[in-house]
Amino acid sequence: MSKPPRRSSVRYDKRKSASSAATPPLVVATTRPESRPTAAAPTVEPTRVVSLEPLAPIIVRSGRPFDFQAGADPARFPPPSTLAGCLRTAWARATGQDFGLALAELPVAGPLLACPDASGKLRLLVPKPADAIYRGHGDEARCLRAEPQPFPPGTGSDLPEGLLPVRLPPGERGKGGAGPAWWDCGHLLDFRQGRIPSHKELTERGWSPPSGDLRTHVAIDSGTLAADPGRLFQTEGLDLETTNPWLKEHRPGSGLRLLARCGEPLPAGLVHLGGERRLAALYPEPETTWPVPPPGWFERMTKAGGLTLTLLTPASFAAGYRPGWVADDWQGAPPVAPALSLRLIAAALERWQPHSGWDLARRQPRPTRKLVGAGATYWFRLIGTPDPQALASLWLTSLCDAEQDRRDGFGLALPAPWSPPPA
Secondary structure, eight states, X not given: OOOOOXXXXXXXXXXXXXXXXXXXXXXXXXXXXXXXXXXXXXXXXXXXXXXXXXXXXXXXXXXSOOSTTSOOOOOOOOOHHHHHHHHHHHHHHHHTOOOOGGGGGSOEEEEEEEEEOTTSOEEEEEEXXXXXXXXXXXXXXXXXXXXXXXXXXXXXXXXXXXXXXXXXXXXXXXXXXXXXXXXXXXXHHHHHTTOOOOHHHHHHHOBOOOSOEEEEEEXXXXXXXXXXXXXXXXXXXXXXXXXXXXXXXXXXXXXXXXXXXXXXXXXSEEEEOSGGGOEEEEEEEOGGGSOOOOTTHHHHHHHHTEEEEEESSOBOOTBTTBOXXXXXXXXXXXXXXXXXXXXXXXXXOOOOEEEOOEETTTTEEOOOEEEBOTTOEEEEEESSOOOHHHHHTTTTEEOOSSHHHHHHTTTEEEEEEOOOOXX
């Protein structure tokens, strides 16, 4: 197989992005024109908030060897680093700047998933939280919420001392069920406020990835430019299109979008997203497209004395599942909010996710890392009575330990009020 294409990088001027550090005004959705601008003739000004419409299934490979003997990697939702590389390259080409290593300093947040409705408004979808448990099937299907609770007397586990287990309500019985992998963002906010949406509501407004788009390819002999006998390989892509254009069922604007925020404004155009140089259409969106917290959200956290942090993108922590800024006594302050003092009470997360890539600077594969999957939830007690403005800095910002991971968009978290048990 051919090596990844060579590419230079952009020198990014930090002084230009001074204004990008501030959080822009946020709303849940925006009105969009019925006919979107074409990539060849953009009709809107560049903005820092953009959406991407994949024009083909997205190919994202893992770090395992890729050759004719290996099977296809399963379809994957693009990780933050894939989107960050896409948008940084688009900005460099749009501004005509030379490529350099400093391009990695351009901050990117995302990807989030958005679904346009019939009026053109973007509705945010979020990964199912890890503390949401499906039970039953058919008419008996329901969703339950697990919460930090101490063990009954005489029982225990191998949890680290000081952490509470995350358990279902006492007496809850039944077999596991299935449900949507992505929720409407409003349902997640309801879930965090004590109202558990019905399984039907979650299904009607949620989304689960379809079966991967599996394609078989053949290697080409570089000398004869003919097919190399026996050198077949497969790729499996994630299709965000909700209709089938090959069966003439395509409706413009019916597919899902990737929503992101970049440190610099980006114009409309075509970009390469993921492997196989698959194309995506990039559209500038109003700054108000980025989601906002409900009114009085952070005042409620101060009053409750605690909060949850639910990951909307995968995260990388130095201590595995535990953020590196949480010390051995379970206390610490997030890098984005050093004035806060939090104590970790419990954590719920799914199986770790492998992540690797290609290092353009060193021309070699990156080391494989274990990521905490999106949907992981952490429960914290507030130490003291912080200013609500300090809590507001946690909204859709990165919790990762490394500065580069935060620039790449790993570990974006949605905070919500939570009342911890008595100390």
